[in-house]
Structure formats: C-alpha cells, structure tokens
Amino acid sequence: MAAVPNPPESPRRAPTIKDVAERAGLGFKTVSRVLNDEPNVRPETRDRVLAAVAELGYRRNSIASSIRRSDQRTSSIGLIVEDLANPFASSLTRVVQDYARERGHLVLVGSSDGDPGQEAELVGEFGTRRVDGMILVPNGPDQSYLEEERRRGTAVVFVDRPGRGIEADTVVSENAAGVAEAVRHLALAGHTRIAYLGDFESIYTSAERLQGFRDAMAAFGGADPRHIRTGLHDPEQAHRAAAELFALDPAPTALIAGNNLITVGAVHALQDLGIRDRTAFVAFDDLELADLLRPALTVVAQDTAALGEAAARHLFERLADPAAPYRRTRVPVRFEVRSSGAIPAPGH
Amino acid sequence: MAAVPNPPESPRRAPTIKDVAERAGLGFKTVSRVLNDEPNVRPETRDRVLAAVAELGYRRNSIASSIRRSDQRTSSIGLIVEDLANPFASSLTRVVQDYARERGHLVLVGSSDGDPGQEAELVGEFGTRRVDGMILVPNGPDQSYLEEERRRGTAVVFVDRPGRGIEADTVVSENAAGVAEAVRHLALAGHTRIAYLGDFESIYTSAERLQGFRDAMAAFGGADPRHIRTGLHDPEQAHRAAAELFALDPAPTALIAGNNLITVGAVHALQDLGIRDRTAFVAFDDLELADLLRPALTVVAQDTAALGEAAARHLFERLADPAAPYRRTRVPVRFEVRSSGAIPAPGH
DNA sequence: TTGTATGCGTTATCAC
DNA sequence: GTGATAACGCATACAA
Numbered sequence: 066m067a068a069v070p071n072p073p074e075s076p077r078r079a080p081t082i083k084d085v086a087e088r089a090g091l092g093f094k095t096v097s098r099v100l101n102d103e104p105n106v107r108p109e110t111r112d113r114v115l116a117a118v119a120e121l122g123y124r125r126n127s128i129a130s131s132i133r134r135s136d137q138r139t140s141s142i143g144l145i146v147e148d149l150a151n152p153f154a155s156s157l158t159r160v161v162q163d164y165a166r167e168r169g170h171l172v173l174v175g176s177s178d179g180d181p182g183q184e185a186e187l188v189g190e191f192g193t194r195r196v197d198g199m200i201l202v203p204n205g206p207d208q209s210y211l212e213e214e215r216r217r218g219t220a221v222v223f224v225d226r227p228g229r230g231i232e233a234d235t236v237v238s239e240n241a242a243g244v245a246e247a248v249r250h251l252a253l254a255g256h257t258r259i260a261y262l263g264d265f266e267s268i269y270t271s272a273e274r275l276q277g278f279r280d281a282m283a284a285f286g287g288a289d290p291r292h293i294r295t296g297l298h299d300p301e302q303a304h305r306a307a308a309e310l311f312a313l314d315p316a317p318t319a320l321i322a323g324n325n326l327i328t329v330g331a332v333h334a335l336q337d338l339g340i341r342d343r344t345a346f347v348a349f350d351d352l353e354l355a356d357l358l359r360p361a362l363t364v365v366a367q368d369t370a371a372l373g374e375a376a377a378r379h380l381f382e383r384l385a386d387p388a389a390p391y392r393r394t395r396v397p398v399r400f401e402v403r404s405s406g407a408i409p410a411p412g413h
Numbered sequence: 414m415a416a417v418p419n420p421p422e423s424p425r426r427a428p429t430i431k432d433v434a435e436r437a438g439l440g441f442k443t444v445s446r447v448l449n450d451e452p453n454v455r456p457e458t459r460d461r462v463l464a465a466v467a468e469l470g471y472r473r474n475s476i477a478s479s480i481r482r483s484d485q486r487t488s489s490i491g492l493i494v495e496d497l498a499n500p501f502a503s504s505l506t507r508v509v510q511d512y513a514r515e516r517g518h519l520v521l522v523g524s525s526d527g528d529p530g531q532e533a534e535l536v537g538e539f540g541t542r543r544v545d546g547m548i549l550v551p552n553g554p555d556q557s558y559l560e561e562e563r564r565r566g567t568a569v570v571f572v573d574r575p576g577r578g579i580e581a582d583t584v585v586s587e588n589a590a591g592v593a594e595a596v597r598h599l600a601l602a603g604h605t606r607i608a609y610l611g612d613f614e615s616i617y618t619s620a621e622r623l624q625g626f627r628d629a630m631a632a633f634g635g636a637d638p639r640h641i642r643t644g645l646h647d648p649e650q651a652h653r654a655a656a657e658l659f660a661l662d663p664a665p666t667a668l669i670a671g672n673n674l675i676t677v678g679a680v681h682a683l684q685d686l687g688i689r690d691r692t693a694f695v696a697f698d699d700l701e702l703a704d705l706l707r708p709a710l711t712v713v714a715q716d717t718a719a720l721g722e723a724a725a726r727h728l729f730e731r732l733a734d735p736a737a738p739y740r741r742t743r744v745p746v747r748f749e750v751r752s753s754g755a756i757p758a759p760g761h
Numbered sequence: 762t763t764g765t766a767t768g769c770g771t772t773a774t775c776a777c
Numbered sequence: 778g779t780g781a782t783a784a785c786g787c788a789t790a791c792a793a
Contacts, residue, residue: 155503
C-alpha cells in the first residue's frame with residue numbers, strides 16, 4: 066500500500082442544460098430539442114448548442130430526465146441470480162447485459178444466495194430505483210409479491226425456474242429431457258445400476274431433473290431407490306453421498322450428478338475411492354475444464370446463452386406490449402459426449 | 414414455447430408521498446420526515462404515516478430523491494470488467510456487489526471486452542446515470558478522460574491494473590512475485606529449461622508477470638529467449654504456441670501459463686502431445702477443477718475476493734473523503750501447490 | 762424556428 | 778411538531 070502525493074480537483078457542480086443554453090445564448094428548450102434529436106432546429110443553432118455542450122463537458126442527467134418523462138422509463142433493468150460468481154449465473158448475466166446494452170439499457174445485478182428474503186430485498190431496491198424490468202432466478206415458495214411491482218409497470222421475467230404464486234414470462238431449460246438422454250446413454254453402455262445425486266427436490270430444476278431420471282430409468286427396469294440421493298446443496302454433501310453410494314452392495318456402476326456443485330463433490334469422491342476410471346459418469350452443467358479431465362467429462366450442458374437471450378427478449382417484448390399473453394420458453398440442452406459416459410458396465 | 418391465457422392488470426401510477434400525506438391527513442413534508450427518519454415527529458403521527466404507506470404500497474422514488482438531495486448521490490456504483498462471464502471477473506463482481514450492498518448501494522455492470530471504446534461508452538452511460546463511483550479494469554493507453562467524471566464528484570478506482578494518464582486509487586495483484594515463486598518451485602524440481610506463455614505485453618498484468626519470470630530466471634542462468642512466447646490472447650493461440658515450444662530442440666521441460674485462457678490452450682497442447690504426465694506445469698489463475706485434473710494443476714491463484722474488497726473499500730473511502738491521497742494496494746497471490754508443478758526434470 | 766410556463770417526486774428552507 | 782414554498786434538472790404543452 067503506497068500513498069501518492071495527489072492533488073484532487075475541487076468537485077464542481079455538473080453543468081445543466083441551462084448552463085449550456087446560456088453559453089450558447091439560447092433558450093434551454095432549444096438545447097433540450099437538440100439533445101433529444103427533436104425536429105425544428107436550424108442546423109446552425111444546432112451546431113452552436115453542440116459546441117457549448119463540448120466546451121462545458123455537459124452530460125445529460127438521465128436521472129432527472131426519467132423522472133419527468135411520460136413513460137417514467139429509466140433505461141435500466143435488474144437481474145437477480147443466486148450467486149454471481151457461479152459460472153451459470155455469470156454467463157447468463159453477460160448475455161443479458163449485452164442484449165440490454167444493444168437497446169440502450171444498463172443492468173443492475175444482485176445475488177440472492179437462494180434466500181427469498183434477500184431476493185425480496187433486492188426487488189425492493191430495484192423498485193426504488195424504478196428499473197423498467199427485472200429478470201430473476203426465483204427462490205422460495207412465493208413470488209406473488211412481484212404483482213405489486215408489476216402494477217407499477219415493471220416487467221418481470223423468470224429464468225431457470227418459474228416463479229410461484231404468479232404468472233409471468235418464463236424461460237427454463239429442458240431439464241428432464243437432458244437427464245433422460247444421460248440415462249439412455251449410460252444404458253447403452255450396459256449400465257443398469259445407475260445412481261443419481263441431486264439437490265433439494267423443492268428446487269424446480271432439481272425436481273424436473275429427478276423426474277427425468279426416474280421416467281427414463283423406468284424403461285430399463287426402474288431405478289434402485291437406494292441409488293437416488295437428493296438434498297445435496299454443496300460439494301461436500303455430494304462428496305459424502307457419493308462415497309456412501311459406492312459402499313452399497315450392489316454398488317452402482319454409473320453416476321449422474323444433478324448440477325455443477327454436485328459434480329465437483331462427486332468427482333472428488335470417485336477420485337478418493339480410486340474408481341474414476343471405471344465408473345461411468347455424466348454431469349448436468351458443463352464446466353470449464355470438463356474436457357481436460359481424465360476421463361473427459363460427458364455432460365448435459367445448459368445453453369446459458371440461449372437462456373439469457375430468451376429472458377432478455379421476453380423482457381423487452383413485455384415492455385413493448387404489456388398486454389401480450391405470458392409465455393413460457395423451454396430451451397433445449399446440449400448432450401456433450403466425451404469419454405466418462407462411455408465407460409462400460411463391468412462384463413459388458 | 415407456450416402461451417398462457419393471462420389477464421394483465423392496468424398499470425397504475427405509483428403512489429407518491431403526496432398520496433400518502435392525503436391518506437394520512439397530513440402535509441407531505443411530514444411524510445418525508447418520517448421516511449427519512451428525521452427528528453421532530455410525534456410517534457403517533459409517525460404511525461399514521463407508516464400505516465398509510467403500508468395501505469397504499471408506497472415505495473420511495475429514489476430517482477426523484479437523488480435529483481433533489483444536496484449531495485446528488487444515487488446510491489449506485491458502476492463496475493466495468495473485461496468479460497463478466499470470465500471467472501476472474503465474476504468473482505470480483507460478486508465481492509464488489511456484496512460490499513456495496515452492505516452500504517446500501519447497487520451495482521451497475523458492464524463488459525468492455527478489452528476495448529477502450531466500449532469502456533469509454535460504458536463510463537459515459539454510468540456518468541449519465543450519475544453513479545456515485547466506478548470501479549474499472551482499464552483498457553487501452555489512456556484513461557485521462559475519467560478526470561471529467563471525477564470533476565463531477567464521481568469516485569474512480571482501478572482494479573487489476575492501473576489506469577494510464579491519470580492518478581487514482583488502484584488495486585493490483587502481486588503478479589511478478591507470483592510468477593517468481595512459480596519459477597523457484599520449478600527450479601527446485603530440477604528444471605532449467607522453463608518456458609513461459611503470456612498475453613500481450615502491452616497489458617499491465619502480462620508485462621508484470623513476464624518481468625517476474627525474467628527476473629526469477631536470472632537467478633538460474635536466465636531464460637532461453639526462444640522459450641518465451643507472448644501476445645497470446647486466446648486458448649487457440651496458446652495451444653499453437655505451446656505445440657511449437659515442444660517442437661524445439663532442446664525443448665522445455667517445464668511450462669508456466671500466464672493466465673487462465675492460456676492455461677486451457679496449453680493443457681490441451683500437452684494433452685495432444687501426450688506429455689501431460691511428464692511436463693511440469695504451473696498456471697497463473699486458479700480454475701474450478703484444477704485440483705481434479707491429473708496431474709492436479711499447481712497454480713498461482715489471485716485473491717479475487719481481496720482484490721474486489723480492496724477496490725470497493727477504496728471507492729467508499731474516496732466517497733467519504735475526496736481529498737485523501739490516492740492509494741495503490743498490492744494484493745498477495747496464493748501459491749497453490751498441487752502436483753503438476755512437482756513433476757521432476759528428466760534425470761533429476 | 763424558438764422560448765415560456767408548468768410539473769415530475771423528492772429534499773431543503775423557513776415560517777407557523 | 779407541522780406545513781407551506783422553493784428548488785433540483787429535465788420534459789411536456791403551448792405560446793410566440
């Protein structure tokens with residue numbers, strides 16, 4: 066930590082359109098016209114205004130502008146994810162931000178950590194700032210409180226899972242289909258004792274993925290109930306659950322992990338047990354180095370780009386037409402075959 | 414994509430303090446007093462106000478509030494990173510967001526993609542929305558344009574690398590020391606032919622890391638210039654450069670990758686060449702599954718949490734005291750020994 | 762083509 | 778304690 070001598074300049078009052086008007090020797094309404102590209106301004110006058118703007122370093126105060134304009138729009142939207150540091154969330158955020166910016170909007174972000182209280186607080190803060198709309202990954206049993214925001218004209222879109230107690234535009238992944246494909250892939254390699262590790266069943270995505278697993282397993286004689294473990298919310302819990310699975314007799318010969326945190330714990334467990342090379346494995350969610358693991362990880366990859374773009378699109382379409390019927394979009398997943406899923410069942 | 418019947422409710426005008434005042438049978442200034450916890454309000458009156466607030470579902474319009482308040486503060490800050498989807502950036506964002514939120518501030522985010530033009534545009538958008546301050550990972554040869562923002566009272570903090578053409582609070586990693594430690598670690602395993610893959614030398618962090626490499630190598634007889642490759646800006650370029658390195662005679666026996674994108678390309682190259690198990694490797698930047706690779710990746714991990722928190726702290730301290738001397742904070746890196754760095758030199 | 766009066770929802774000032 | 782009035786920076790309506 067080093068201190069630099071520094072001379073801070075006196076913080077000046079920012080110039081307003083009145084300052085610009087005075088400088089240009091015009092009425093401030095004329096300045097406003099130029100700034101908003103309204104017609105009926107002589108090119109010459111326009112130039113004078115722009116010159117004054119440049120000289121004073123004027124920058125519009127869009128905060129003041131939005132308070133007065135008829136639509137009350139702020140050109141900003143809010144995005145609430147569980148954890149911004151999670152690759153799923155950050156990649157979603159990036160896409161939403163790009164989409165918004167192309168339309169002149171900025172994005173306010175917040176992490177709820179899966180806590181309904183945090184979520185509601187963030188919604189409140191966003192509302193206070195009068196965002197034009199919000200996209201959220203909802204948490205908890207009830208999002209009906211969002212009706213109030215909506216009455217004020219705020220657009221609401223759910224992504225990753227639907228909100229509860231409220232109807233709204235929603236974008237989700239094809240969770241069940243993705244897991245079903247994983248099951249079929251493993252069955253093709255001769256596996257029948259396929260285990261599943263999932264998060265809390267109260268979470269929409271977890272429930273859908275588990276359902277996909279159960280339904281797909283039914284075609285192959287059904288899943289062994291002891292081979293299904295849910296309620297795993299971090300890598301450590303997944304690690305323990307996986308270790309317990311492989312202590313069973315008969316032990317599973319293949320494993321499906323329900324999300325990326327579970328994957329991390331599960332692979333660690335297989336590593337500890339020294340059975341990474343002979344246990345078939347498919348992970349839901351792609352991971353940055355998945356193809357560099359040995360065996361390379363076969364994954365059900367969510368299309369976060371499509372998810373984010375669809376959510377953003379829904380939001381802006383809702384802003385354009387508040388009366389349109391609500392829509393639910395399901396985004397296909399991509400089954401990425403690498404090698405871990407092709408490890409054959411013993412004796413197959 | 415499914416359409417839901419839906420009946421949208423008519424968007425109502427949001428209630429204002431005047432509505433609340435009328436409802437409570439009071440002057441609106443009294444309402445304002447209650448909302449701002451100002452003294453001189455009878456508890457009884459206060460209750461009447463709060464009741465009316467609840468009944469009407471009133472929510473303060475902080476946009477209107479900030480336009481009028483004397484300090485002009487909006488309780489929002491801006492954050493500009495290169496790519497929000499990058500783990501380094503997203504983890505930084507998360508920390509900044511948490512720090513800001515604890516202080517009642519919201520965070521506007523933007524990705525510059527390393528383009529100075531995008532960066533300046535985002536700064537402009539943030540300025541227009543009158544953010545209280547901005548934290549940025551600067552790009553390009555000149556950030557002096559930020560002086561203008563600062564004159565308006567906006568706090569400016571650089572993170573990851575210093576801005577150019579302007580003095581400001583800055584937080585950077587101990588880049589050179591981190592690479593030097595990697596070199597010493599590899600030298601201890603008997604390596605002398607250590608290669609280095611880096612990004613453009615025009616990037617501050619790249620230059621610092623390369624310098625750290627050169628200086629540390631000097632203690633071991635110096636680096637072979639052919640074993641240093643820079644200007645690698647994505648995994649593909651790093652992949653090719655690594656392949657070329659190991660086609661040399663004599664080929665390096667150890668490799669240091671200058672950032673996470675380069676690491677991905679380099680490990681792929683080692684994989685293709687079938688020399689992952691016998692080439693010592695140290696990566697700058699940690700990766701999610703680094704410990705599950707085989708060999709597990711030895712890394713120089715940046716402390717993104719400390720980086721983000723220091724940046725946020727600088728920002729809020731600057732807001733509290735605009736006249737304080739500028740500070741530059743250097744955040745130590747963590748050398749994470751796993752196995753890839755301990756692979757011995759041939760015949761050692 | 763340009764300018765004036767008014768109002769947005771809030772905070773600041775000052776009188777009651 | 779409470780409330781009227783002005784003001785913030787801008788957009789809207791309308792007059793000139």
